[in-house]
Amino acid sequence: MVAIPGYAAFAFHNGLDQIRDAFRLSIGSMETAGREAEASRRRYVASGEDDSERDEDGALVSSTRHELGWAEMQAWSAASVIREAFVTSAFHFWELSARAWTGENKSNGFDRLRARVLERYPVDPDLVHLNSLNNLLKHGNPQRGREVFEWRRELFLFGRMPSGNGWRGSLAIRTADVEQFLEIVRRSGPPSDAPMFNQANE
Numbered sequence: 001m002v003a004i005p006g007y008a009a010f011a012f013h014n015g016l017d018q019i020r021d022a023f024r025l026s027i028g029s030m031e032t033a034g035r036e037a038e039a040s041r042r043r044y045v046a047s048g049e050d051d052s053e054r055d056e057d058g059a060l061v062s063s064t065r066h067e068l069g070w071a072e073m074q075a076w077s078a079a080s081v082i083r084e085a086f087v088t089s090a091f092h093f094w095e096l097s098a099r100a101w102t103g104e105n106k107s108n109g110f111d112r113l114r115a116r117v118l119e120r121y122p123v124d125p126d127l128v129h130l131n132s133l134n135n136l137l138k139h140g141n142p143q144r145g146r147e148v149f150e151w152r153r154e155l156f157l158f159g160r161m162p163s164g165n166g167w168r169g170s171l172a173i174r175t176a177d178v179e180q181f182l183e184i185v186r187r188s189g190p191p192s193d194a195p196m197f198n199q200a201n202e
Helices: 007-047 064-102 110-118 127-139 142-151 175-186
Strands: 002-005 060-062 195-199
Touching (some): 007 064, 064 110, 110 127, 127 142, 127 175
């Protein structure tokens, strides 16, 4: 007899595979663009050239060095946006899947949804923290920020606690972090080999 994966398991893991593949393709392109922009700036600086122009008051009017630096910053910022977008995408995929498994509606919050899923499937303990990170990304809530900091302080610039309401802007999520978060989601639902029915192995 061979176990045929159930539809819930198939849909869940197949959906996560698609999110992972889309992330890797997107972030790969963005990181390549960032490295190329950085290399262009470094080459220009190493050349010793400086075509900066200033007006009569000394204000900078144009500068290739500054333009290259701006292009580099934009490229790396775009990569950061991609990482954050896929964290939210992965968590929302879990929420949608969990509501399909349990029949829970949108009016019920994360804690109840998680508890209902636990009645049927394993849930990674870190999913609670991923929920806090998702809320921080969406709303910039300082309380959520502190929760995330206590969990993984390396997710913030220089590993330092932000001040005031600067929690969201201080996030420095890496590509490896997103990959780890995807695995937290993957461990929070039906296992990939969850059976639906058995079929004779002919």
